[in-house]
Amino acid sequence: MNIKLTIGQFYPGDSVIHALDARVKLAGTFFFIVSLFYADNFYGYLAAFILLSAVIVLSGVPPRLLLRGIRSILFIIVFAAVFNIFFNPGETVLLEWQFIRISYEGAITAARMVIRLALLITASSVMTLTTSPIQLTDALEYLLKPLKKIKVPTHEIAMMMTIALRFIPTLLEETDKIIKAQTARGADFVTGSIMKRAKNLIPLLVPLFVSAFRRADELAVAMDARCYRGDTGRTKMKVMKLRGRDAAAIIILAAYSVLLWLTKMA
Amino acid sequence: MILAAENLTHIYQRGTVFEKKALDGITMSVPKGAFAGVIGHTGSGKSTLIQHFNALLEPTSGKVWLDGEDLFAADKKKRKRLREKVGLVFQYPEHQLFETTVQKDIAFGPQNMGLSSDEVSRRVAEALEWVGLPKEAAQLSPFELSGGQKRRAAIAGVLAMKPEVLILDEPTAGLDPRGKNEILGQIKKMHESAGNTVILVSHGMDDVARLADIIFVMNNGRIEFSGSPAEVFREADKLAKIGLAVPQVYLLLRELIKRGADLPQNIFTAEAAAQAIKKLYEH
Ligand SMILES: Nc1ncnc2c1ncn2[C@@H]1O[C@H](COP(=O)(O)OP(=O)(O)OP(=O)(O)O)[C@@H](O)[C@H]1O
């Protein structure tokens, strides 16, 4: 019954990785993910694996949490692997038995797929685990800035994300509370036919929407009262500043990409 | 004993960094027909505790006995039946209103109990009267009511189920003194006439002292001590140490007794104290 309140999945800590500038982390992760699709041989993946492992060790995030990320897409990984192994019409046949036919090319593609997906998910997990949602939206706003030139409301998008992130736990808590309160009045949210269950949701949804609108209203008034008027002339309380460690991170990433390029040349 | 907890422990978000032990080995029992008070400062675990009495939260370890039955050993069906015996008014219950009219909203609980429509409307009318809402309010939308009226309507929704054990989590938080006294007075009156068991959770020491015949003092997820109001308030210093105040009247009497006045100490209402002091002068 109790809803898990861990949203985003920020794992507070004081490691070097936590302290990195969120923009560097966000752009770096994006770069790393792209690199996974650029690499195509064993040594390239090995380089990616070593880099990622080093980051994980430095971050102090328990591997258990990272495995959880992989577990959540385990189905997709298995599906992609199976699909590639059995249905790839490769030349070099490794095994043939009745209608099952496994080719060398198929096995290689499947392995590549699994490695890529696993590294991709782990990399993005490390980033979200070590960066608070607020820092993340701030970084996103900064990185999307160029889009403002073509009239994309980047500040508004970032503000909406910040507000949404701020209120998700509140709304979940509220949902939990209303479910409990109505259960105490004999409401039943878990049994019955689909139609009946949908109807049974009314005692939950009405109060939830009422409170969401009330909160939105209150927040709008509060922002107005403090003269919020979009991002014109707005300064940040926490100005993001690149430091030595950020430069180091960028240099390491550059070295990594050179290495990757070399493995492809060899 | 209608309700008892045995070594009850509850840990929120177990296995995460946010792990929080909200209850830590609670053992307590509430006699049938008692008016029990639960006091404790913010975050001491009061709300967590009472949600176990209605099987809304499962204990991490320990047991809850309801009317002689182990609440968490019971199967689903039985648990639902047991749950009907316990009415729970949450903190800020007005946030659970959802129907188009007050009447329908109050009827929600009784209907879920499977009562006949005659019985349901009788109970709705009764509950409206208990909480002091005018008859006309029944046809209004609950969202048209004032904050205090909403509170009353929400409380009525639980009272209409006539639970054997009525649990109220800070039912008067944020109400004006008059509304507060009215609601508490009605609950006391109902308790006296129906003989049900009431558990009142409150910050307001004065209310609990005045109404309850047994008090449980919570601190940091434990029952610090419990007993009759007189027994509990004797520990005024201990109470102060865990951030709780002793009722004003009690302090006044204690001061007077210290200075030689011949007064009883177990008085918790201003009226009774006034009476006693008056009597002192008449002699
Ligand atoms: N859903 C939850 N997840 C995690 N921790 C929680 C949750 N609900 C309560 N807690 C924590 O458990 C502890 C006890 O909370 P509880 O709500 O029982 O306190 P309370 O005595 O009712 O306080 P108050 O007087 O403010 O209502 C608090 O420290 C609170 O932060």
Ligand SMILES: [Mg+2]
């Ligand atoms: Mg509480």
